[in-house]
Amino acid sequence: MGAIGELRPAPSALPGAGPSLEKSTTERVLQIRHWTPTLLSFRTTRHRGFRFRPGHYTRLGLGDPEAAVWRPYSLASAAYDEFLEFIAVRVPGGAFSEKLATLRVGDTLQVDKASYGFLTVDQLAPGKDLWLLASGTGLGPFLSILHDPAVWRDYRRLILVHSVRRAAELAWREDIAALPRPELRADATATLRYLPVVTREPGATTLAERIPLLLADGRLEAAAGATLDLADSRLMVCGNPELAKELRRILGERGYATNRRGMPGQMAFEKYW
Ligand SMILES: Cc1cc2nc3c(=O)[nH]c(=O)nc-3n(C[C@H](O)[C@H](O)[C@H](O)COP(=O)(O)OP(=O)(O)OC[C@H]3O[C@@H](n4cnc5c(N)ncnc54)[C@H](O)[C@@H]3O)c2cc1C
Ligand SMILES: NC(=O)c1ccc[n+]([C@@H]2O[C@H](COP(=O)([O-])OP(=O)(O)OC[C@H]3O[C@@H](n4cnc5c(N)ncnc54)[C@H](OP(=O)(O)O)[C@@H]3O)[C@@H](O)[C@H]2O)c1
The missing domain is CATH 3.40.50.80 (Nucleotide-binding domain of ferredoxin-NADP reductase (FNR) module)
Structure with a gap:
C-alpha cells in the first residue's frame, strides 16, 4: 500500500517533530486572508500526489528546510480542490504560529506528504x-x-x-x-x-x-x-x-x-x- 493519505497512527508527539525532507514537499503560498490580527487562512499549491480524507490533518514545516519547525494543521479545503487551505490562529510567542503569521504570497513552506487523523x-x-x-x-x-x-x-x-x-x-x-x-x-x-x-x-x-x-x-x-x-x-x-x-x-x-x-x-x- 502507498504511504500517502492513509489512515495511520498520529506522528510523534515530540514538539516540532517532523518528517524527513524526502517525506515532505515544498509548496508555495497562493493566497492569504487575515480575518483578524490573530486569525488568518491561507491557500498553498498542492502536490499532485497529496491525498487526504476530509477531517484529516497534515504537518507544515517552516524555516530552513534542514531545521524546520513542524506543527500539525487540519486541512480546510475539499479533498478535490487543486489547492490546500488552512486556518491558523497566531499564538503570542508561539514558535510556529508567529512565523506563520509573517508569511507572504509567494513564500514557501514544507507540507508532509502524508495526512493523518481519526476525525473522519x-x-x-x-x-x-x-x-x-x-x-x-x-x-x-x-x-x-x-x-x-x-x-x-x-x-x-x-x-x-x-x-x-x-x-x-x-x-x-x-x-x-x-x-x-x-x-x-x-x-x-x-x-x-x-x-x-x-x-x-x-x-x-x-x-x-x-x-x-x-x-x-x-x-x-x-x-x-x-x-x-x-x-x-x-x-x-x-x-x-x-x-x-x-x-x-x-x-x-x-x-x-x-x-x-x-x-x-x-x-x-x-x-x-
Ligand atoms: C491534530 C492537530 C491539528 C491542528 N490543526 C490546527 C489548525 O488547523 N489551525 C491551528 O491554528 N492550529 C492547529 N493545531 C495547533 C497547531 O499545531 C499549533 O499548536 C499552533 O499553531 C500553535 O503553534 P505554536 O508553535 O505557535 O505554539 P504552541 O507552542 O504549539 O502552542 C502554544 C499554546 O497555544 C494555544 N494554541 C495552540 N493552537 C491553538 C489553536 N489552534 N487555537 C487556539 N489556541 C491554540 C495552546 O494554549 C497552546 O498550548 C492543530 C493541532 C493538532 C494536534
Ligand atoms: N481570540 C482572540 O481574540 C485572541 C487574541 C489574541 C490571542 N489569541 C490566542 O489564541 C488562543 C485562543 O484562541 P481562540 O480564541 O481561537 O480559542 P479558544 O480560547 O479556545 O476560544 C474559542 C471558543 O471556544 C470557547 N471555549 C474556550 N474554552 C472552552 C471550554 N473549556 N469549554 C467550552 N468552550 C470553550 C471560547 O469561549 P470563551 O470566550 O467563553 O472562552 C470561544 O468561544 C490563545 O492561546 C491566545 O493566545 C486569541
Whole structure:
C-alpha cells in the first residue's frame, strides 16, 4: 500500500517533530486572508500526489528546510480542490504560529506528504444527523467535511456549531451560509443548520454561551431544530481540549462512545493542544 493519505497512527508527539525532507514537499503560498490580527487562512499549491480524507490533518514545516519547525494543521479545503487551505490562529510567542503569521504570497513552506487523523466520518456508525461542533480554528476540518458530497448524500441533517470569542472570528461565515454549493447539490438530501456562537461580544449571536452549557440545557438542540438521539445522532468535536473533555463527559453519560477497536462509534474528537 502507498504511504500517502492513509489512515495511520498520529506522528510523534515530540514538539516540532517532523518528517524527513524526502517525506515532505515544498509548496508555495497562493493566497492569504487575515480575518483578524490573530486569525488568518491561507491557500498553498498542492502536490499532485497529496491525498487526504476530509477531517484529516497534515504537518507544515517552516524555516530552513534542514531545521524546520513542524506543527500539525487540519486541512480546510475539499479533498478535490487543486489547492490546500488552512486556518491558523497566531499564538503570542508561539514558535510556529508567529512565523506563520509573517508569511507572504509567494513564500514557501514544507507540507508532509502524508495526512493523518481519526476525525473522519468513517469513524462513525451510520446515522441521520451529523453534528459538527468546533471552537476557534477547529472549524477547519469541518469545512472540508462540508465540501464532501458524501455527507450531503448520507445524512438527513448537518448541524455546524462554531464557537468563537468575537464575531470577526466567524471565518467563512457567508460561504458556510451559502452551502451547499451547486456541485454538492446533485444527489444531496441533507439540510445544513449553521449555528455561530460568539462568547465575548454580547448580542452578536443568538447563542452566546459555551457549547457544553448550550448542550446540557437543551438550547443547542432547540436552535438546531433537532434532538440528540443515540440511534440517529453522530457528533464530531474539534478545537479546544477542555471543550472536548467536557463534551466527551456529557455525551459519554448519555451513552455516546468513540470508535473502539475498529467498531464505529457515535462521536469523534480532535484536540488542538
Ligand atoms: C491534530 C492537530 C491539528 C491542528 N490543526 C490546527 C489548525 O488547523 N489551525 C491551528 O491554528 N492550529 C492547529 N493545531 C495547533 C497547531 O499545531 C499549533 O499548536 C499552533 O499553531 C500553535 O503553534 P505554536 O508553535 O505557535 O505554539 P504552541 O507552542 O504549539 O502552542 C502554544 C499554546 O497555544 C494555544 N494554541 C495552540 N493552537 C491553538 C489553536 N489552534 N487555537 C487556539 N489556541 C491554540 C495552546 O494554549 C497552546 O498550548 C492543530 C493541532 C493538532 C494536534
Ligand atoms: N481570540 C482572540 O481574540 C485572541 C487574541 C489574541 C490571542 N489569541 C490566542 O489564541 C488562543 C485562543 O484562541 P481562540 O480564541 O481561537 O480559542 P479558544 O480560547 O479556545 O476560544 C474559542 C471558543 O471556544 C470557547 N471555549 C474556550 N474554552 C472552552 C471550554 N473549556 N469549554 C467550552 N468552550 C470553550 C471560547 O469561549 P470563551 O470566550 O467563553 O472562552 C470561544 O468561544 C490563545 O492561546 C491566545 O493566545 C486569541
